Amino acid sequence: MTRVMAVSSVFPPHxxxxxxxxxxxxxFMPSQADAAxxxxxxASVGVEARHLALPLDRYGPANDFGAANAVFLGTAGELGVRAVESVLASAAMAAHEVDLVMSTTVTGLATPSLEARLAARAGLRPDVKRVPLFGLGCAGGAAGLAHLHDHLTGRPDHAALLLSTELCSLTLQPADTSTANLVAGALFGDGAGALLAVGRGHPLHRTGPGPSVVAARSHLYPGTEGLLGWDIGHWGFRMVLGRELPDLVRLHVAGDVEGFLAGHDLKPSDVDAWIVHPGGPKILDVLADALSLPGSAFGPSRRSLASAGNLSSASVLHVLSGIQEAGPPAPGAVGLMVAFGPGFACELVLLRW
Known part of the structure; x- marks a missing residue:
């Protein structure tokens, strides 16, 4: 099975x-807007502090897509190099030993893609395999790990790197008073995460302190394409966020989680470590209630939300790194990574320490 060797999170200094x-x-709001x-x-989203790509005084009501994307390219490059160097140092692996690098983002556009831009700076080989992912949104971290697992199942002697870089603050529309934009402005933060994994035939497979990937599943919900994503125009990225999402999580996602676990002779109560994307407190509350879990089950996700906000695809890596830093679960412990994204889609990754 695929073994997670290390996971790291890095943030802008602001x-x-x-x-x-x-x-x-x-x-920044228009004069007629409801500031209250x-x-x-x-005050209601459970976020205590966030990191931003720019100093707070450099954000303003004007929104230029080109200028924002230029900041994205520069800042994402710096954060990406730091995240890669951090995760490689944690695993005591040299950059030239990485065979595949996969990058995911949904908050900026880059061609060449981010992993191509940082490959030489991070010391990756010129012949490293590259897979850039765009459009998976908050599900990108979990989906990326699942795709890493697919690669390493077919090439068990390889080492593979997942990089998630999200600068959500650069997508904010300050003059937009829609509920979706106000919620985005309350929840999202900036940061990057990296995860290093090896296949079962790699020399370091048995020495890794992280969990193994047991299985993964993706699920699209037909007819929900308009519930989550971006409205893209000359203004840049504008949040699309349907109010039906919590109901969808309650009615369908919980059942899919239970079915996925049942396929491995497990129940929600058997999961020792929940790595749930902290899309917001209501989503966490609804999913915990639907799965009959105590409020403490999603504690790592709530702590991630409080300390860094919703980091989109990088959030599940931040949650997992927090679990590892607190002391890895005991051998044999079961973990489940759960993330949601545009589609509307759910990504599930079953882990075992």
């Missing part, structure tokens, strides 16, 4: 308490 971000966004509504939303 970190602000939620209250400071709230006050800044309130200043914005403040209520920001």
């Amino acid at each position: 970190r602000y308490p939620q209250c400071e971000i709230t006050a800044a966004l309130a200043r 509504r914005l403040q209520r939303l920001h």
Whole structure:
């Protein structure tokens, strides 16, 4: 089975308490907007602080797509190199030993793609296999790990790297007072994560402290394409966020989680470590209730949300790194990674330590 050797998270240096971000966004809003509504939303999402790609005073009501994307390319490149160097150092592996690098993002456009731009700077081989992913949104971290597992199952002697880089603050539309944009402005933060894994035939497979990937599953829900994603225009990226999402999670996703686990003779109560994408407190509450889990089951996800906000695809890597840093679960412990993204889609990855 695929073995996770290390996982890391890195952030831009600009970190602000939620209250400071709230006050800044309130200043950008149109004069007729309901500032009290914005403040209520920001206070209700469980975020205490976030990292931003730029200093807070460099955000403003004007939104130029080209300028924002230029910042994305520069900042994402720096964060990506740091994330790759950090995860390789944690695993005591040299960059030239990596056979595949997969990158995922949904908050900026890059051609050449991000992993191509940083390959030489990070010391990766010129012949490293590259797989850039775009459009998976918040599901990209879990889907990326699943695709890494597919590659390493076919090439068990390889080492593979997943890089997730998200600068969500650069997509914010300050003058947009829609509920979707206000929620995005309350929830999302900036950061990057990297995960290094090896196949079962790799010399380091038995020495890794992380979990093994047992299985993965993807599920698309027909007729839900308009519930989550981007509306892209000259303004850049504008959030699409349907209010039906919590109901969809309750009615369908919980059953798919239970069915996936049942296929491996497991129940939700058998899962020792939940690595759930912290899409927001309501999503976490609804999923926990539908699975009959105690509120503490998603504690690592809630702590990630509080300390860094919703990092889109990088969030599940941040949650997993927090679990590993707190002391890996005991051998034999079961983990389940759960993430949602545009499609509407659910990504599940079953893990065992």
